[in-house]
Amino acid sequence: MKVVNNRAWFLVLPVFAIVAFSAILPIMTVVNYSVQDTFGNNQFFWNGVGWFQDLLDPSKELGGRFFDALWRNLLFSAIILAIEVPLGIAVALAMPREGWKVAACLVLMALPLLIPWNVVGTIWQIFARGDIGLLGWTVNRLGIDFNYTGHTLDAWITIIVMDVWHWTSLVALLCYAGLKSIPDAYYQAARIDGASRWAVFRTIQLPKMRRVLLIAVLLRFMDSFMIYTEPFVLTGGGPGNATTFVSIDLVKLALGQFDLGKAAAMSIVYNLIILVVCWIFYTVMTNADADRERVEA
């Protein structure tokens, strides 16, 4: 049992004051809006839990669009995870272990991660266009009717390929770090036992990458669940509502329609989901650190 003295936390009181102004009060405002309705002119009317009731009822307009966007968002996260994680592992396994190629690979891999979201969105918006984009033009010339502004499937494919292009490197770099931490003795032992490539992967590399993979999955899930800029730039949520994810819908609701009450209720539920994932992420990370300290001690 370890007794923790938390008195040093009092030193963060000045920071707390700043955070209160920039984060806590705004959150309180959101909660405050979520129980009221406004018709503009800064006049508010008490609505109780009405917006939450609408939001959680899929047969209502608000609930319908929220759950649609939520399922769409979860489907998107599931698809990109199913692609990026195995692909990232494969890339990490294929990366060189020593020599100048390591640095070259690492720099190349890190490049997409350094590009801002809106630029990535713009790149793919133009790249996938049928008239002036290389990708769209080529695919169309191959005889495939590809149009991401008109066809739902094409829009999804473009967004998914864009996300895979942008973020697979992150998974690969994390896996590479995990692979690098495996002592050579493991591989020597495997060679002596005459283990196949697959056996080495299954019993040495994959278990040793477990932690970093968990971090990669959680990180990618959170990011993709909160994705806004890239689909906003690429498709604007269209065609129709086909790529309207929760954050895009939220902005439409709050700033497009100025339905502050509905948007506040939606953002609270959205926030709560993200908070749970963040908490899991934080718990996994801190326990991974604690484990390492135990091992090193």
Next chain:
Amino acid sequence: MPDFSWMAWTWQTALFFSVIGALLLVMTVLAVLFPETERVGILRIPTTRGDRLFISLLGAAFINLAWLGLMGPDPVWALGLSLAYAAAVFRYV
């Protein structure tokens, strides 16, 4: 005193955050008087009292939302369930 009426505060919001603020204050005072100790419960992760409060509050939010969505606006039952959940978290997690 500046005019804050443009922020459209309601007493219900104030009550909600007062309760959470009071909880945090009580827990802080308790943490100073009786330093928190970590323990490992059914979740198999080390938690302090503060962690358990966080898990309780977060769970309570979902319990209230689920009750509202499935059963309707009857906060008494949802609150009761949340309290039972919080008690279980503080006892077993």
